[in-house]
Amino acid sequence: MRVRFILSRKYCTSIAISSNSQIARYARLGQIEKARRVFDQMPDKTIVSWNSIVAGYFQSNQPGEARKLFDRMLERNTVSWNGLISGYVKNGMIIEARKVFDSMPERNVVSWTSMVRGYVQEGIISEAESLFWQMPERNVVSWTVMLGGLIQEGRIDEARRLYDMMPEKDVVTRTNMIGGYFQVGRLAEAREIFDEMPRRNVVSWTTMVSGYVHNNQVDVARKLFEVMPEKNEVSWTAMLIGYTQCGRIEEASELFHAMPDKSVVACNAIILGYGQNGEVAKAREVFDNMRERDDRTWSAMIKVYERKGFELEALDLFTLMQRESVRPNFPSLISVLSVCGSLASLDYGRQIHAQLVRNQFDHDVYVASVLMTMYVKCGNLVKANQVFNRFAAKDIVMWNSMITGYAQHGLGEKALQIFQEMCSLGISPDEITFIGVLSACSYSGKVEKGLEIFETMKSKYQVEPRTEHYACMVDLLGRAGKVKEAMDLIKKMPVEADAIVWGALLGACRQHMKLDLAEVAAKKLTELEPNKAGPYVLLSNIYASQGRWHDVAELRKNMRTRSVSKSPGCSWIEVEKNVHMFTGGESTGHPDHAMIMRMLEKLGVLLREAGYCPDASFVLHDVEEEEKAHSLGYHSEKLAIAYGLLKVPQGMPIRVMKNLRVCGDCHSAIKLISKVMGREVILRDANRFHHFKDGLCSCRDYW
DNA sequence: ATAGGGTTAG
Numbered sequence: 001m002r003v004r005f006i007l008s009r010k011y012c013t014s015i016a017i018s019s020n021s022q023i024a025r026y027a028r029l030g031q032i033e034k035a036r037r038v039f040d041q042m043p044d045k046t047i048v049s050w051n052s053i054v055a056g057y058f059q060s061n062q063p064g065e066a067r068k069l070f071d072r073m074l075e076r077n078t079v080s081w082n083g084l085i086s087g088y089v090k091n092g093m094i095i096e097a098r099k100v101f102d103s104m105p106e107r108n109v110v111s112w113t114s115m116v117r118g119y120v121q122e123g124i125i126s127e128a129e130s131l132f133w134q135m136p137e138r139n140v141v142s143w144t145v146m147l148g149g150l151i152q153e154g155r156i157d158e159a160r161r162l163y164d165m166m167p168e169k170d171v172v173t174r175t176n177m178i179g180g181y182f183q184v185g186r187l188a189e190a191r192e193i194f195d196e197m198p199r200r201n202v203v204s205w206t207t208m209v210s211g212y213v214h215n216n217q218v219d220v221a222r223k224l225f226e227v228m229p230e231k232n233e234v235s236w237t238a239m240l241i242g243y244t245q246c247g248r249i250e251e252a253s254e255l256f257h258a259m260p261d262k263s264v265v266a267c268n269a270i271i272l273g274y275g276q277n278g279e280v281a282k283a284r285e286v287f288d289n290m291r292e293r294d295d296r297t298w299s300a301m302i303k304v305y306e307r308k309g310f311e312l313e314a315l316d317l318f319t320l321m322q323r324e325s326v327r328p329n330f331p332s333l334i335s336v337l338s339v340c341g342s343l344a345s346l347d348y349g350r351q352i353h354a355q356l357v358r359n360q361f362d363h364d365v366y367v368a369s370v371l372m373t374m375y376v377k378c379g380n381l382v383k384a385n386q387v388f389n390r391f392a393a394k395d396i397v398m399w400n401s402m403i404t405g406y407a408q409h410g411l412g413e414k415a416l417q418i419f420q421e422m423c424s425l426g427i428s429p430d431e432i433t434f435i436g437v438l439s440a441c442s443y444s445g446k447v448e449k450g451l452e453i454f455e456t457m458k459s460k461y462q463v464e465p466r467t468e469h470y471a472c473m474v475d476l477l478g479r480a481g482k483v484k485e486a487m488d489l490i491k492k493m494p495v496e497a498d499a500i501v502w503g504a505l506l507g508a509c510r511q512h513m514k515l516d517l518a519e520v521a522a523k524k525l526t527e528l529e530p531n532k533a534g535p536y537v538l539l540s541n542i543y544a545s546q547g548r549w550h551d552v553a554e555l556r557k558n559m560r561t562r563s564v565s566k567s568p569g570c571s572w573i574e575v576e577k578n579v580h581m582f583t584g585g586e587s588t589g590h591p592d593h594a595m596i597m598r599m600l601e602k603l604g605v606l607l608r609e610a611g612y613c614p615d616a617s618f619v620l621h622d623v624e625e626e627e628k629a630h631s632l633g634y635h636s637e638k639l640a641i642a643y644g645l646l647k648v649p650q651g652m653p654i655r656v657m658k659n660l661r662v663c664g665d666c667h668s669a670i671k672l673i674s675k676v677m678g679r680e681v682i683l684r685d686a687n688r689f690h691h692f693k694d695g696l697c698s699c700r701d702y703w
Numbered sequence: 704a705t706a707g708g709g710t711t712a713g
Contacts, residue, residue, distance in 0.1 A: 020704045024704060024705065027705095047705080049704090051704095052705055053705095055705070081706085083705070086707070087706095109707080110706050145707070171709080172708055172709045176709050177709095202710085203710050205710095206711075209711095210710065233711085234710055235711085236711095237711045265711055268712065299713085
């Protein structure tokens, strides 16, 4: 009997120990439900079981539940009380932690250290210091915690004095000091401590590697990385990030493939690295092969898609992410918002805006600017302006977004008004501001004002004009018919004129029928951007109109050898959260095809009655001859607008997007449509916005 | 077996 009794007691004790370790393991992993199940089933709970389950609830960010259990404990030891302090500290509840600290029966060095650590974490360094010096006894850990606080505040010299005062230092202490010196860029001192260390471990080596990486010394980091006696995931990741951050993707890629265990962080970094290098497929491959992903993995991949113009892929991935119940984080929402801007998807953009508000991300200046740009690109200036006005602490980017927004919509007065307001508040404009302001002058025909601002840019605002500003001025002068002056300005430029400048001149020539200068500009453009079709087609039209067939033939040959491709024109419109895309031509393939065709016929009759005749004579527009003849009546923008007339409720503007510049015939047709049908049409083409209303367009027939 | 410190990511 006695033997059996002892055996069963032993048995029970071993159950308790193994259950306790199970609880502790689940608690560490944050799997609190599993820990709780084990806890509830235990017949003989020890004080360790209680301590572990309390810690588990704190670990899972449930301080309330943790406290409830703590209060139910029949006996408590110092570990229990200390667990309460550290639990509150982990959850950022410093005041609660202090209450426990003040009321607990007995304090040991761990209690004091946890409390100091709490104040350090909250950035209340003065309180941490005061407590630290009151401590009845200190050990290495206490000293190191205080040291960490000073380093975190950037008080590196004070930290060093404390470091020198310490009775003993261990690896952690020294590593901390090294990291501190790297943070403030004092590499020599960091190196000195490292070299003098009696013992080093992986962390100290990794700190050196990442320290050099952060101070732009990737090659030094690599040398250390090579001689490290032991490496872990973190060391590999630090080195990898070193390469991705300075754009050395080849080396990053090599390292990534050599990595024994690929951490999530490393995968995230290489995805962004490949993306930055334009290797979208490789990025996706890494993404697909990952065993586990975190929210940053998703946002990284979404960002890559967004930056490289894969808008639809970005949206798909965003949807998939939510389906896999990964909560959208800040960067993913920003990326998707930009995508909404590019696609001019106002409905979707509004949804994302709502999500930002729900997550309280909408108080951020960065978010505000992206939001504004999204609304501007979707043609909703009222919303953009609302976001702008709601913000008290506007930064320069927000001001610029608003100015540029008004400029792109041809509202020059408004743009200048914002510029004035900004200057009167003492905010100094930067080069982006001037691009907005000058193009605003240009779009609204304020030649004198534009010239005046351009002249004073450098003297009054200390901003050196760049190519972009010259492009604005060429546009401004050209638009006002001063094509020769524009050409003179190009000749006088201190820097080489780029494609944007010549493009601006070409635009002016097109408007004012300056064939000779147009030829010069178009030729320059074919040199600067040999793969773009526009200028070739335009040149070809000029030559044809003058009967220079030999030149036409030469040009065609040139185009073939340079493999110039013309991107097909398409327009799209959003109706009830669905995007409807139209390419030109009589067969739309749209479910409502018959309705659209009937609408087009009806429009044809109405327009002819209003005096419209199809005009294919735009010599200086980059539209191919045969294209003009055939399908003038079925250009993609006409189809999209016809659909909009059918589906968008009366009184709402019809918003249509086009990937190329709107053609001349369509432009005059849409003006008439706006008058005859009494509808407002907002068309975003590759360059700018056209607001059609009552037979007029905001671009004043120049685009 | 339960309480305190250092490294990686926009």
